[in-house]
Amino acid sequence: MAQAKEFYIHGLGCELGRESRLALILNFFGHQVVTHFTPDLPPPQKGIYPRHFGLIFTTLEDWQRILARAKSQGLNFYEPEKLRFPGLITEHRTFFLADPFHNLIEFKFYSHPEAIFGGRELAQVGDR
Incomplete structure (x- = not known):
């Protein structure tokens, strides 16, 4: 849990919510x-692919x-x-x-906000 706190709280600046010996709740932006x-x-x-959020x-x-x-x-950039x-x-x-546990996290900014959930006529999703 110490590694999770170091990465998410100290590294990314997330806020800690409740915690137990086996879990942390984070305010992730x-x-x-x-x-x-x-x-x-x-x-x-x-x-x-396939595992990222x-x-x-x-x-x-x-x-x-x-x-x-x-x-x-000094966080670990996967890309x-x-x-x-x-x-x-x-x-x-x-x-x-x-993160230290091999979870991949993507951070995005769309130039055109309507593309976030729109553009359903476009077939391209991701790089595959």
Whole structure:
């Protein structure tokens, strides 16, 4: 649990909610994330699929702020920041962090907010 606290609270700046010997509840940028202790870690996966979760920021400034914090805290970047799908409705900035338990976390900012849940006529989802 100490590693989880170091990464999520000290590294990312999440707030601690309730905790027990085997679990932590975190305020993950306004969303509840619960971490659970497990004695056996899953092996790291190759690539971002299928196992990752993410957070969408509604302002570029907020996305840049968490990017700067992750860099200044020396967090483990699984994929550095990049601009995906430039010029398309789905254009977005993204980066991935890997926590100490091999969970991949994506941080996104969409240039066009309507692309977050819209654009259903577009077939492309992800890189596969």
